Amino acid sequence: MELTLTGIIVALIVGLVVGALGRLVVPGKQHMPLWLTLVVGVVAALLGTVLARALGVATTAGFDWIEFFFQVALAAIGVALVAGTGSRRRLTR
Template structure:
């Protein structure tokens, strides 16, 4: 696997978009900084791609809708977990 500047920037942009979509899916307000949304999005994008490849739906003609759905679902789960952990920590202070 070769890392390029363009590849890294693309991963960050995709991660930010996936993270933002994950935040839109989760109801309520999430007090998460932008950098944490980015991290959740990048991890979710990677996990969604791994899952899509594992079940054989990652390589399709055109846009890979199943891969995208998996990525957004992982992002929503990640946002919900991180936002929930932040709320619990805030309530215990």
């Protein structure tokens, strides 16, 4: 797989969207910078794709809704973990 500038830009955009949707799914306010949302989103998008391929649901006609669900769910889990870790760290200072 060749990494192109276009591929990297698309991955960043998808990661930002997935990370933002993950933040929307998690209740309450998360105190996370935009760059951390992007990182969580990109990691969740990659892991969601791997999970969908492992389960055999990544190749469907049209938009891959199941894969997208996995990505957003993993982003929500990642946001909850990162936001929870950050709030605990602030309380102990």
